[in-house]
């Protein structure tokens with residue numbers, strides 16, 4: 001990770017055991033950072049002072065600082081996080097399901113949350129509907145910076161380490177363009193003595209780098225994939241996602257067919273619906289044909305306009321008609337609620353706003 005100081009979140013438990021002796025100290029430190037969400041080396045009460053001082057000279061404990069936070073009425077919280085080099089990126093806390101109570105008012109089910117994390121500062125892909133793309137690419141996030149987003153948001157929301165959480169790699173950046181650090185972060189999240197977030201709770205959302213979908217599949221990490229398809233013909237897809245020229249729809253579909261998918265699961269296809277571009281019945285028909293041999297689920301997403309965008313939000317009627325066509329033809333299909341619609345919900349918006357650009 002360039003010449004930046006690594007953080008303790010950059011290491012698997014095995015690596016930490018090699019760095020810190022005796023090994024039971026590594027286990028204690030792992031507990032402090034993942035179970036107690038320690039904010040400073042001082043917090044680590046049972047670690048000898050000399051060891052803490054030495055660790056502090058070599059490693060960061062808290063690689064992220066919350067510099068802005070916007071909370072929506074639906075429970076979505078969007079964070080702007082600053083790293084040690086002053087660069088910023090976003091992570092989002094999403095409430096997926098409300099808590100449930102029985103008739104006597106007893107809590108029967110806790111609320112369910114998903115954290116949307118970033119993998120890069122900026123992005124190279126250049127999607128024309130995306131604010132992040134406007135700023136170009138700055139750098140990859142380290143594995144520790146990816147992991148620390150989840151720890152930071154769980155800590156800020158008093159979400160205990162052993163409460164279940166889902167992760168989607170769907171924030172700023174193209175995760176598969178930072179595959180080495182992404183795969184390490186996935187492994188660190190899975191550590192039984194850390195956060196123990198299994199592969200099936202982690203979804204890698206990609207704009208469709210077909211060769212990297214294959215590489216991720218070969219790693220056999222047990223994660224889900226989600227494909228940002230957005231269009232059913234290469235012409236429109238190249239307009240929306242210019243790198244479609246190198247990774248066209250057919251190459252993506254073929255890579256998905258080769259990906260090791262848990263037989264009980266479905267591959268998620270994200271379809272950003274834009275008024276007058278891809279919200280018609282002919283597109284729905286083509287989509288059904290394209291996904292014929294795949295155990296797929298389609299997630300229709302309303303395009304969320306931001307200042308300066310040439311695209312518009314589709315009508316509710318078109319969304320529903322699109323969904324009905326897919327369902328009638330055997331596809332699972334949901335319309336994603338526009339979570340955080342009253343805050344800066346499109347990718348990159350909070351960062352842009354905080355920098356005073358919009």
Ligand code: SF4
Nearest residue numbers: 123126127130133173
């Ligand atoms: S939508 Fe995602 S892949 Fe496309 S430019 Fe934005 S961050 Fe990159």
